[in-house]
Each structure stands twice: as C-alpha cells, then as structure tokens.
Amino acid sequence: MTTPALSGAPCDPGIRLYVEAPLAAGQAVVLAAAQSHYLKNVMRTAAGAAVRLFNGRDGEWLATIESLGKKGAALAVTARTRRQQPEPDLWLCFAPIKKARIDFVAQKACEMGVSALQPVMTRHTQVTRVNTERLRANAIEAAEQCARLSVPDVFPPRKLDDLVAGWPAGRHILLLDETQTGIPIVDTLRRRGNARGRPWAVFVGPEGGYAPEELDLLRRLPNVTPVGLGGRLLRADTAAIAALACWQAVLGDWTAPTNP
Amino acid sequence: MTTPALSGAPCDPGIRLYVEAPLAAGQAVVLAAAQSHYLKNVMRTAAGAAVRLFNGRDGEWLATIESLGKKGAALAVTARTRRQQPEPDLWLCFAPIKKARIDFVAQKACEMGVSALQPVMTRHTQVTRVNTERLRANAIEAAEQCARLSVPDVFPPRKLDDLVAGWPAGRHILLLDETQTGIPIVDTLRRRGNARGRPWAVFVGPEGGYAPEELDLLRRLPNVTPVGLGGRLLRADTAAIAALACWQAVLGDWTAPTNP
Numbered sequence: 151m152t153t154p155a156l157s158g159a160p161c162d163p164g165i166r167l168y169v170e171a172p173l174a175a176g177q178a179v180v181l182a183a184a185q186s187h188y189l190k191n192v193m194r195t196a197a198g199a200a201v202r203l204f205n206g207r208d209g210e211w212l213a214t215i216e217s218l219g220k221k222g223a224a225l226a227v228t229a230r231t232r233r234q235q236p237e238p239d240l241w242l243c244f245a246p247i248k249k250a251r252i253d254f255v256a257q258k259a260c261e262m263g264v265s266a267l268q269p270v271m272t273r274h275t276q277v278t279r280v281n282t283e284r285l286r287a288n289a290i291e292a293a294e295q296c297a298r299l300s301v302p303d304v305f306p307p308r309k310l311d312d313l314v315a316g317w318p319a320g321r322h323i324l325l326l327d328e329t330q331t332g333i334p335i336v337d338t339l340r341r342r343g344n345a346r347g348r349p350w351a352v353f354v355g356p357e358g359g360y361a362p363e364e365l366d367l368l369r370r371l372p373n374v375t376p377v378g379l380g381g382r383l384l385r386a387d388t389a390a391i392a393a394l395a396c397w398q399a400v401l402g403d404w405t406a407p408t409n410p
Numbered sequence: 411m412t413t414p415a416l417s418g419a420p421c422d423p424g425i426r427l428y429v430e431a432p433l434a435a436g437q438a439v440v441l442a443a444a445q446s447h448y449l450k451n452v453m454r455t456a457a458g459a460a461v462r463l464f465n466g467r468d469g470e471w472l473a474t475i476e477s478l479g480k481k482g483a484a485l486a487v488t489a490r491t492r493r494q495q496p497e498p499d500l501w502l503c504f505a506p507i508k509k510a511r512i513d514f515v516a517q518k519a520c521e522m523g524v525s526a527l528q529p530v531m532t533r534h535t536q537v538t539r540v541n542t543e544r545l546r547a548n549a550i551e552a553a554e555q556c557a558r559l560s561v562p563d564v565f566p567p568r569k570l571d572d573l574v575a576g577w578p579a580g581r582h583i584l585l586l587d588e589t590q591t592g593i594p595i596v597d598t599l600r601r602r603g604n605a606r607g608r609p610w611a612v613f614v615g616p617e618g619g620y621a622p623e624e625l626d627l628l629r630r631l632p633n634v635t636p637v638g639l640g641g642r643l644l645r646a647d648t649a650a651i652a653a654l655a656c657w658q659a660v661l662g663d664w665t666a667p668t669n670p
Contacts, residue, residue, distance in 0.1 A: 239669035261648050263640070295643045336596055336659040346574050379655075380523070380664035382556045388651065395639075396659050399596040404640035 165193055165201040166210070166294045168301055173208040177227040186223035189215065202231060204293075212367040214382030234299055237348040238402045241321075244392065245266040246277040246307065247386055255387050256285045260292035260302050262394035263402065268351070269307040273361040280307045281362040283392040310360075314367050320375040321349040326389055326399055328359045331378035335393065338377050345373070345403045354390045425461040426470070426554045433468040451474065461574035464553075466505055466560040469494040487596055494559055495656055498608040498662045501581075503528040504655065505616030506537040506567065515647050516545045516592060519562065520552035522654035523662065526563040528611070532570050533621040540567045570620075576625050577602040581609040582633040584657055586649055588619045591638035595653065598637050599660040605633070606661045614650045 151336060167189075171179045178251045181189070189195045197215050203225070205208055210232040213225040252294045255323070259267060265291065269280045286304040293301045322345050327333070353368060379392055398404040426663065427449075431439045442451070451548045457475050464470045465575055471493040502524045521528060529540045546564045553561045582605050587593070588613070613628060620628070630636060630650040639652055658664040 155535070257650050261642055261644050263642055265649045275600050283646070296644065298642055332657065334665040336656075337665070378664070380658060380662070382520050382521055382523055384556065388518050391648065392655035394654040394660075396596075396654075398640060399456055399594065402640075404638070405594040405597070 161295060165189070165195065166297065167202050167203050168294055169205050169288050170373060171205065173211045175211075175227060175229065179203060179213060179225045179227060181223040181225065183221055184332060186218055186220070187240055189223060190218050193280055199327070200228075203227065205298050206404055210299055220238075232299065237265060237298075237300055238263055238398070239346045240264050240355070240394075240397065240402065241266040241268050241349075241351035242390060243270050243313070243351050244354045244386065244390055245270055245272050245275045246280045246341055247357065247390060248277060251385075251387050252277075252280075252285065253288050256288035256304075257292040257392055258300075258387065258391050258392065260289045260298065262277065262391060263298070263398060264302050264352075265300070266303040266305055268305045268313070270313055270353075272356045272364055274356045274358040276357065282306060310364055311367070316369060317371055318349070320373070321351055321370060321379045323368070323375065324350060324352045324393060325374050325376045326354050326369055326393055327353070327365065327369075327376035328355065329365065330376055333376055333378045333382055333398045335377040335379060336400055337398060338375055342375055342401065350392050350397065350401070352390065354386055354393065357386060421512050425449070425455065425464060426557070427461060427463050428550050429463050429465050430555055431465065433463055433465055433490075435488055435489065436489060439473060439485045439487060441483040442487065446478055446480070448614045453519075455612065460488075460594050461485070463487065464559050467494060467612060473569075474565045476498050486504050492559065497525060497560055498523055498540055498658070500524050500654075500657065501526045501528050501609075502614070502650060502664065503530050503609035503611050504575070504646065504650055505530055505532050505533045505535045506540045507617065507649065508537060511645075511647050512537075512540075512545065514549060515549050516548035516564075516649055517552040518647065518651050519654065520558065521556045521653060523558070523658060524562050524612075524654065525560070526565055526566070528565045529567040530570050530613075532616045532619040532624055533569055534616045536617065547592070559639045565650075568626055571627070574631060578609070579633055580633070581611055583635065584610060584612045584630060584653060584654055585628055585630075586612070587625065587636040587638060589625065590636055591641055593636055593638045595637040595639060597628055598635055598661055599656060602635055602661065605618045610658060610661070612650070614646055614653065616659055617646060 167178055167185055178276055197218055202210050203213050209230050211227045212229050215229045216224045216226055238333050244261045246269045259294050282304045289302045429439055457478055459475050460472050462470050463473050470488050471487045472550045473487045474489055476484045476486055500517045506529045538580050576588045639649055
C-alpha cells in the first residue's frame with residue numbers, strides 16, 4: 151500500500167485498495183485498521199476524498215471516504231470505473247528463495263499477471279519455511295499499484311513430488327530447463343498456439359537448478375514445454391520475470407490490452 | 411562479488427573475477443586489495459586454489475592463486491576455459507530511479523546481456539545524481555556471477571534531448587510506449603528480423619512516463635519500434651527486464667546459446 155513508483159503508467163492510478171466486500175453502487179464498505187491507517191497517515195486523505203476499490207469479482211469502483219479513524223474507515227461505493235475482465239490462468243511454480251528476493255518475486259509476478267503463486271520445495275531448495283501471508287501481502291500491494299482487477303492466489307508450499315503427483319489434467323507447463331539452454335522460448339511458445347486460453351504454469355527451479363530426477367519427473371508430465379533462456383546464468387527471480395514476459399507476449403494478454 | 415544465488419545454472423560457475431589485465435597462458439595477474447579481500451575473507455580461498463578470470467577480450471581463463479595478502483594478490487594464468495564470443499550490441503537507456511532499484515536494474519540488465527547502461531534524464535525523472543561507479547560495480551558483480559565474458563559499459567547520464575540530438579545513425583530503438591499498450595512486442599520485433607545483428611537500444615521511461623513532447627521526439631527518430639507491454643502498469647525495472655527478455659528471445663542470442 152505504499153506510493154507507487156510506476157513507469158509506463160497510461161494514467162495515474164490514484165489510490166486503489168483491494169477489499170473483500172462486494173462492490174456495487176450504494177454499497178457501504180468498512181475498512182479495517184491497517185487500510186484506514188494507510189489512507190489517513192500514509193496517503194494523507196480525509197473524509198470526502200475518493201479512492202478506487204476492487205475485489206477480483208466486481209470490477210473497479212469509485213468510493214467516497216465517509217469516516218476515517220484509528221479503528222477503521224467507512225466508505226460509500228459510488229460509480230464503476232472498470233468492468234471485471236477475464237485474465238490469464240497462469241500459475242508461477244517457484245522454489246522459495248530468501249526474504250527480500252521472495253518479496254520481489256511475489257510483486258513482480260503480480261505485475262506480470264500471474265493468477266497464482268505456488269511455492270515448490272525441491273531437492274536443492276535451501277529455504278524451509280515460507281511465509282504465505284507475507285507473499286499474499288506483497289501480491290495485494292502490487293495488484294493495487296499495477297492497476298490489476300484481481301490479486302493472485304498464494305497456495306501453500308508443496309513438495310515437487312506431491313505437486314507433480316496431483317498435477318491437474320489439462321494445465322500446460324512452461325518448464326525453464328537449465329540443461330537445455332538452446333530451446334528458444336518464443337519460437338517454442340508460438341508452436342503452442344493451440345494452447346492459448348488454456349490453464350498454464352511456469353516452472354522456475356531453485357538456486358543450483360532442479361536435480362536430474364526432478365527434471366525427468368517434470369519432463370514426463372503431459373503438456374510440458376521445456377525451454378531455455380540463453381547461455382547466461384539467470385537468478386531465479388530474473389528467470390521468472392523473463393519467462394512470464396515471453397509467455398504474456400506470445401500466449402497471454404500482451405497482444406490484446408486488458409485495460410479499457 | 412558475493413556468493414551467487416543462481417537458478418538455471420548449467421554448471422557451478424565457481425569463483426569468477428573480472429580483471430582488466432591481459433589474459434594468456436603463463437601471464438601473471440595482480441589483484442588489488444578489494445578482490446584479494448574477497449578471495450581471502452569472503453570466499454575463504456587460499457594460495458594454491460584455482461579461480462576463473464575474464465576481461466571482456468580474451469575469453470575465460472583458469473588461474474592459480476600464488477599469494478594472497480591484505481594489499482593484493484598474485485595469480486598465474488594457466489589454461490583457457492572459454493573463448494571470447496560476440497555478444498549483442500544492446501544498450502539499455504533508462505531513467506534513473508532510487509538507490510536499491512537502480513542497483514537492481516544494473517544487475518538484471520547485465521544478466522539479460524546488455525552491452526551498455528545509459529542513464530537518461532527526462533522531464534519526470536526525480537533523481538538528480540547518478541552514481542555511475544556504483545552502477546559499474548553492480549554490473550561487474552552481476553557479470554562475474556552470470557558467467558558473462560564481458561561487463562556492460564556504464565555511460566555518464568545524458569539529458570534525453572541531448573542523447574536524441576546525437577543519436578548514432580543506424581542504432582535501432584525499441585521504445586516502451588506506455589500510451590500504446592496495444593502494440594504487441596513479440597510480433598512487432600519479429601517484423602524487424604532484418605535488423606538482427608544490428609546495434610539496438612531499449613528505451614524505458616521514468617516513473618510517471620515520458621512527457622508527451624519526449625515521446626514525440628523519440629518517435630520521430632529513424633528506426634524506432636514502439637511497443638506496449640499489456641494493460642497492467644509495470645514498474646520501470648520490471649518493464650526493462652520484460653522488454654530485454656522479449657528482445658533477446660526474438661532478435662538476440664537466446665535463440666543460439668552463447669555458452670560452449
């Protein structure tokens with residue numbers, strides 16, 4: 151909920167807040183202490199000011215602040231500014247990394263339009279605990295700032311074996327395969343044009359890469375597309391953004407803007 | 411020069427150091443205090459250990475540490491491990507942002523294979539001073555860790571007007587144009603296939619975007635390719651990585667691995 155520092159902003163998004171309440175004209179929305187504090191003390195707003203709200207279901211709405219206190223705030227929803235629109239069904243399955251970098255992955259993945267974050271424990275994963283609440287908070291803040299109409303889900307961490315064993319039929323996988331740096335990502339994704347609009351997941355390995363038996367396991371799944379990202383060694387966070395960018399540009403919504 | 415935390419590593423890069431000295435079999439290389447300290451106290455190496463060196467000209471070489479002290483270190487170059495290879499001539503022209511994020515841009519741009527970093531002062535740029543030494547240090551560290559054979563140049567900051575006025579003939583521009591989010595980056599770059607192998611620059615605007623007259627100025631240059639990155643608002647650092655990824659995947663060296 152900090153002040154956005156955006157590039158490429160087609161317009162100033164102003165103050166946007168994610169809420170869980172239903173949004174409709176005339177609806178009253180109550181904010182808890184944290185969001186009220188943010189409006190009052192961080193953004194220096196006061197009763198009478200207008201903010202925008204979204205909940206992932208009802209589009210984006212203008213709302214007027216009616217009261218603003220230590221314990222919470224009351225808002226009145228006035229007019230819809232954007233309709234809810236379909237977004238790609240794109241998971242990011244990533245091996246958790248250390249604190250600052252995992253925050254970063256959650257923020258960037260949200261900007262890049264993922265629908266869910268799935269932490270995956272692998273043989274070479276050195277992090278043993280994942281703070282999913284913190285991931286979720288980062289994703290919400292990024293969604294508020296990047297003008298999304300939804301917030302990515304944050305799934306509980308899964309072991310790779312378990313995740314693969316229960317992999318949902320029909321969900322395609324873009325596998326960053328560090329052993330096959332020569333498989334070009336864009337050309338390969340273009341050949342998957344018939345999987346446009348289907349559920350997808352991008353798999354990014356841990357520091358040190360997947361173990362050979364893990365790569366075998368992943369490669370044997372149906373609908374897996376292994377790709378490389380050239381010959382330089384990319385950090386896990388860089389690789390995730392790069393792969394998501396190529397996916398959005400070839401199969402996602404970067405070919406048809408989602409904003410009105 | 412910190413311990414790398416890499417994903418997608420085809421092999422452990424071990425300790426790699428950028429040096430300015432010529433590299434050839436039998437050559438002696440002297441390291442200054444900072445690199446000696448790094449080898450001794452951070453990486454806990456000792457005389458007799460092998461490290462890899464590169465200088466951007468002579469490929470990558472194994473070298474044996476002969477002595478290691480507070481004031482410096484002496485190494486003997488033994489055998490070449492990789493030949494120098496051509497790399498894309500790709501500048502990143504970006505509006506400087508605040509400290510932590512500008513470090514990040516330098517690191518990520520290096521991983522993404524840019525040949526030069528050009529800070530650009532625009533109407534909406536809020537940062538007034540750029541520490542180019544610090545940018546350079548970040549780029550060197552990233553080059554050491556990502557297994558590059560070169561380090562990006564860091565050019566002194568330029569005003570956008572001046573940069574455009576002296577723009578080198580023949581250098582193509584990929585312009586992230588926040589006002590035209592509907593121009594698809596991959597399809598557009600694919601239509602520039604005849605500019606593969608030519609010098610390029612990616613332009614990323616400041617927080618708040620380019621001023622309208624700045625966009626006009628850029629759009630009027632020859633060989634400019636404006637593109638959008640979808641309808642979400644991307645931070646400048648995210649947009650830079652995403653655009654560089656698409657460029658590398660369509661016109662750069664992600665279609666032909668640079669590693670042996």
